[in-house]
Amino acid sequence: MFRPATIKDIAKALGFSTSTVSRALRDGYEISEKTKNIVKEYAQKIEYKSNPIALSLKGRRSYSIGVVVCEVANSFFSQAINGIESIAYNKGYRVIISQSHDLYEREVINTKHLANSSVDGLIISMSAETTDFTHLTKLHEKGLPIVFFDRVIDEIKTHKVIANNFDGAFAATELLIKNGHSRIAHLANATHLSITKERMDGYKAALSKHLIDFNPTLVEHCQHGGMIYDEVENAVKNILNKASGVDAIFVSSDRLSIGCLTALKKLHSDADCLPVAGFSNSDVVELLKPSLSYVRQPALEMGRLATELLIDLIEAKYPVTEFETKVLEIELFVNDHALGSRR
Amino acid sequence: MFRPATIKDIAKALGFSTSTVSRALRDGYEISEKTKNIVKEYAQKIEYKSNPIALSLKGRRSYSIGVVVCEVANSFFSQAINGIESIAYNKGYRVIISQSHDLYEREVINTKHLANSSVDGLIISMSAETTDFTHLTKLHEKGLPIVFFDRVIDEIKTHKVIANNFDGAFAATELLIKNGHSRIAHLANATHLSITKERMDGYKAALSKHLIDFNPTLVEHCQHGGMIYDEVENAVKNILNKASGVDAIFVSSDRLSIGCLTALKKLHSDADCLPVAGFSNSDVVELLKPSLSYVRQPALEMGRLATELLIDLIEAKYPVTEFETKVLEIELFVNDHALGSRR
DNA sequence: AATATTTGCGCAATCGATGCCGGCCCTAAC
DNA sequence: GTTAGGGCCGGCATCGATTGCGCAAATATT
Numbered sequence: 001m002f003r004p005a006t007i008k009d010i011a012k013a014l015g016f017s018t019s020t021v022s023r024a025l026r027d028g029y030e031i032s033e034k035t036k037n038i039v040k041e042y043a044q045k046i047e048y049k050s051n052p053i054a055l056s057l058k059g060r061r062s063y064s065i066g067v068v069v070c071e072v073a074n075s076f077f078s079q080a081i082n083g084i085e086s087i088a089y090n091k092g093y094r095v096i097i098s099q100s101h102d103l104y105e106r107e108v109i110n111t112k113h114l115a116n117s118s119v120d121g122l123i124i125s126m127s128a129e130t131t132d133f134t135h136l137t138k139l140h141e142k143g144l145p146i147v148f149f150d151r152v153i154d155e156i157k158t159h160k161v162i163a164n165n166f167d168g169a170f171a172a173t174e175l176l177i178k179n180g181h182s183r184i185a186h187l188a189n190a191t192h193l194s195i196t197k198e199r200m201d202g203y204k205a206a207l208s209k210h211l212i213d214f215n216p217t218l219v220e221h222c223q224h225g226g227m228i229y230d231e232v233e234n235a236v237k238n239i240l241n242k243a244s245g246v247d248a249i250f251v252s253s254d255r256l257s258i259g260c261l262t263a264l265k266k267l268h269s270d271a272d273c274l275p276v277a278g279f280s281n282s283d284v285v286e287l288l289k290p291s292l293s294y295v296r297q298p299a300l301e302m303g304r305l306a307t308e309l310l311i312d313l314i315e316a317k318y319p320v321t322e323f324e325t326k327v328l329e330i331e332l333f334v335n336d337h338a339l340g341s342r343r
Numbered sequence: 344m345f346r347p348a349t350i351k352d353i354a355k356a357l358g359f360s361t362s363t364v365s366r367a368l369r370d371g372y373e374i375s376e377k378t379k380n381i382v383k384e385y386a387q388k389i390e391y392k393s394n395p396i397a398l399s400l401k402g403r404r405s406y407s408i409g410v411v412v413c414e415v416a417n418s419f420f421s422q423a424i425n426g427i428e429s430i431a432y433n434k435g436y437r438v439i440i441s442q443s444h445d446l447y448e449r450e451v452i453n454t455k456h457l458a459n460s461s462v463d464g465l466i467i468s469m470s471a472e473t474t475d476f477t478h479l480t481k482l483h484e485k486g487l488p489i490v491f492f493d494r495v496i497d498e499i500k501t502h503k504v505i506a507n508n509f510d511g512a513f514a515a516t517e518l519l520i521k522n523g524h525s526r527i528a529h530l531a532n533a534t535h536l537s538i539t540k541e542r543m544d545g546y547k548a549a550l551s552k553h554l555i556d557f558n559p560t561l562v563e564h565c566q567h568g569g570m571i572y573d574e575v576e577n578a579v580k581n582i583l584n585k586a587s588g589v590d591a592i593f594v595s596s597d598r599l600s601i602g603c604l605t606a607l608k609k610l611h612s613d614a615d616c617l618p619v620a621g622f623s624n625s626d627v628v629e630l631l632k633p634s635l636s637y638v639r640q641p642a643l644e645m646g647r648l649a650t651e652l653l654i655d656l657i658e659a660k661y662p663v664t665e666f667e668t669k670v671l672e673i674e675l676f677v678n679d680h681a682l683g684s685r686r
Numbered sequence: 687a688a689t690a691t692t693t694g695c696g697c698a699a700t701c702g703a704t705g706c707c708g709g710c711c712c713t714a715a716c
Numbered sequence: 717g718t719t720a721g722g723g724c725c726g727g728c729a730t731c732g733a734t735t736g737c738g739c740a741a742a743t744a745t746t
Contacts, residue, residue: 003403006732017696022734032694049459053405054732056396057701060346064439072424073626078416085415085442089453094439094460096407099428110432116392117437261630283416284625287604289632349702360726365704373724397702400731 005048014042025050056118064094065310066114068124070102070225076254076281076299077125080149083303084123091311093120102190102225104129111135121145121310126153128190128225145313149306150297152194152325159309160325163297165195168330169202172277172295173250175334177210181248181275185218185239187232187260188252190225199252199279218242226255229262236263240274251278258282261290285333293335298328348391357385368393399461407437408653409457411467413445413568419597419624419642420468423492426646427466434654436463445533445568447472454478464488464653469496471533471568488656492649493640495537495668502652503668506640508538511673512545515620515638516593518677520553524591524618528561528582530575530603531595533568542595542622561585569598572605579606583617594621601625604633628676636678641671 007025011018016039024031024039025048042048056062067084069077081097088095096119100107107127112135114122122144124136133155140146140156149161176184186203189196204214220235222228236259239246251257257278264274277293285294305326313320350368354361359382367374367382368391385391399405410427412420424440431438439462443450450470455478457465465487467479476498483489483499492504519527529546532539547557563578565571579602582589594600600621607617620636628637648669656663 007734008732018733019697019735020695022732023695026734028735030694035694051400051461051732052459053396053399053461054701055734057394057400057732058734060701062396071421072415072428073418073421075416078414078421081415081440082442085440089441089456094456095441096437097424097428097440098432098438099425113432113437116395118394118396258627258630262627265630282627284601284605284627284631287601287608287632288627288630289634290630291632350704351702361702362704362727363725365702366725369704371705375724378724394702397731398704400702401704403731 004051005046006051007048009046010039010042010048014038061314062118062120063092064096064117064119065307065314066111066117066119066122067095067097068100068107068110068114068122069097070125070127070227071099072097074254075283076150076297079281079299080125080303080306083300083305084307085303087304087307087311093311100127100130102128102227104132108135111139115139115144119144120314121147123147123149123306123310125149126151126193128193128223128227131192145310147306147310147313149302150195154194157323159306159313159323161302161306161309162194162198162325162327163302163330164327165198165330166202166205168279168295168297168332169199169250169252170206171202171330171332172279172293173203173206174210175293175332176248176250176275176277177206177212179248179275182210182212183218183242183244183246184212184248184250185220185242185246186250186252187235187239187256187278188219188221189256190223191221193225196221196252203250215244217244218246222256222259226253226259229259232256232259233263233266236260237267240267246274248275248277251276253278254280254282257292257294261288261292264290286335291335294333296331296333298330302328347394348389349394350391352389353382353385353391357381405461405463406435407439407460407462408650408657409454409460409462409465410438410440411443411450411453411457411465412440413468413470413570414442415440417597418626419493419640422624422642423468423646423649426643426648427650428646430647430650430654436654443470445471445570447475451478454482458482458487463657464490466490466492466649466653468492469494469536471536471566471570474535488653490649490653490656492645493538497537500666502649502656502666504645504649504652505537505541505668505670506645506673507670508541508673509545509548511622511638511640511675512542512593512595513549514545514673514675515622515636516546516549517553518636518675519591519593519618519620520549520555522591522618525553525555526561526585526587526589527555527591527593528563528585528589529593529595530578530582530599530621531562531564532599533566534564536568539564539595546593558587560587561589565599565602569596569602572602575599575602576606576609579603580610583610589617591618591620594619596621597623597625600635600637604631604635607633629678634678637676639674639676641673645671 007018007021011021021039024036072078085095098110107130147159152160207214220238222231222235224231226232251260257280280294281296281299350361350364354364364382367379415421428438441453490502495503550557563581565574565578567574569575594603600623623637624639624642
């Protein structure tokens with residue numbers, strides 16, 4: 001079986017002690033240049049690589065960070081992971097990914113598993129189901145660095161990275177309004193998620209600015225975050241059947257946007273007559289039919305930023321007490337065909 | 344800082360030796376029931392978890408597997424990762440993911456990094472750029488278990504998991520033929536990838552079955568696998584400008600399918616008049632316009648299977664010499680609007 | 687020339703957990 | 717009464733690498 005060379009092998013071969021070899025490789029000041037060269041050359045020759053596991057055991061550091069997201073098969077998260085991975089690898093950290101599938105139980109298991117695997121820190125976006133945060137507060141109190149992104153919680157004081165969800169929702173809603181729509185339904189995510197509230201606020205603010213009364217009956221929540229298609233389809237059905245009539249839809253998340261369009265296509269003969277604007281990071285939005293005006297979050301950048309903040313926490317010499325919540329700007333992409341303009 | 348309880352803490356608190364505690368926790372036969380209960384109860388109370396790093400150092404096993412894919416932000420791969428992750432977690436392995444971005448250099452760095460991180464095995468889908476496999480053969484010769492999926496190579500004898508690319512390409516091409524098209528261009532992936540050849544063969548076989556001459560000038564390769572959009576757009580331009588005329592396109596990969604539709608929409612006024620059939624695992628294919636008939640690979644199942652095979656290799660008591668290449672069946676989804684039927 | 691200092695390197699402990707070996711005590715068999 | 721054996725547990729070495737301390741030889745100092 002695969003047995004990598006150890007520092008002992010070098011020591012034996014060269015007639016030095018392991019301590020000398022270790023110090024020579026790390027350029028210890030107490031070792032002569034001559035010895036260093038001999039050791040380094042030999043190490044190079046036999047392709048010696050230090051064993052990270054032994055290092056971890058000594059240093060109480062594993063140089064790995066854990067990531068918990070709903071699912072990787074989702075444009076927003078896979079882009080974020082892309083960002084996480086790029087920074088982590090540059091700084092010498094491994095990335096261990098796990099998926100909650102928007103399930104509370106899976107989230108708990110995964111975080112425990114990761115913490116138990118001695119990750120040096122955690123990057124997490126909360127599952128739609130989670131309302132009890134003790135699995136995280138416990139770890140955090142024990143000193144495990146955690147950074148939240150996208151779906152954050154107030155209960156833990158630490159760095160957070162989010163998109164400007166308020167502005168995004170505001171812009172999308174206002175776009176619909178400016179195109180002559182006023183009976184705008186809101187297909188929203190699970191009630192207790194931070195993003196749900198922030199985006200709802202943006203939606204309300206846009207209505208308010210344009211003197212449209214907020215009508216709670218026009219809001220439909222999907223408690224499973226779109227993971228269960230039937231739930232989305234039902235919500236869309238409800239929207240289509242509103243007694244008061246609906247002339248546009250603002251959708252609160254990536255998965256819901258796709259679900260909404262799918263449901264519309266299925267339920268509505270001329271789906272494009274009901275304009276939809278929503279959050280999406282899909283890379284094929286421009287090709288969708290029914291079409292979608294969309295708000296795109298800087299997912300890659302969010303991942304990068306979260307990782308930088310986490311590594312700062314991990315490598316901090318003194319306990320960090322000042323935390324920041326970074327808010328990145330979103331981008332609105334207008335799709336004319338999606339607006340059913342009445343101008 | 345976060346210092347988990349160790350076996351020593353238990354030993355000290357209870358007045359036993361560390362060996363006794365260790366054996367009590369693992370149900371060693373030489374420990375009395377009474378002691379076992381005391382130890383286990385206390386361990387439960389202080390939430391003792393064994394340190395996997397120490398275990399790895401002793402056992403020369405890290406219970407982690409490395410995954411190298413082009414990118415996670417790609418439906419096929421994110422679904423495959425989903426499958427990998429599900430099996431791995433069930434069997435107690437962590438998953439460490441890295442992306443090659445279809446670059447040779449990144450692939451080499453990542454595999455080295457993973458091997459050096461003492462992963463117990465590797466699951467890999469080759470990058471489009473890679474033609475030199477020594478970074479993998481070396482590791483494999485040293486005894487590192489490797490399983491290939493999707494984009495495999497002949498040079499290394501080990502388990503492989505692929506979709507039936509021949510059948511997929513055949514079915515997609517034949518679909519176009521049966522709908523009255525005969526001048527079918529082929530937008531293909533990087534020349535040396537296994538999937539490129541297999542799919543090309545399927546394409547040729549379908550033409551041949553229907554007595555259509557294979558015309559090499561109707562084939563356009565994208566050496567970067569669609570990672571560079573301009574390359575795809577150029578290829579599509581070339582296809583549209585074929586002197587001989589083209590009345591349908593068969594596309595060889597997920598990313599290329601999306602790129603092709605994007606280019607068509609941009610370049611062609613009535614994009615839907617040129618039917619496209621191609622490989623895709625996107626979950627929004629049904630909503631695309633121009634529309635796409637598509638071949639879907641069982642990505643999740645491929646990931647699961649590859650992981651099971653890898654763990655078999657890792658946990659094999661004796662060196663494995665018999666390797667298998669699993670070929671999973673594909674599914675063809677017909678999209679009427681995408682066919683420009685001339686029936 | 688005798689002492690002080692520097693240079694260069696080895697010994698041994700350490701990180702957390704395991705496992706071999708050896709030893710104590712109690713019981714049973716001769 | 718002596719010894720053999722089993723039940724039960726502790727000591728110590730081990731995995732790979734790092735590090736404080738100590739020691740010897742080489743060099744510098746007076």
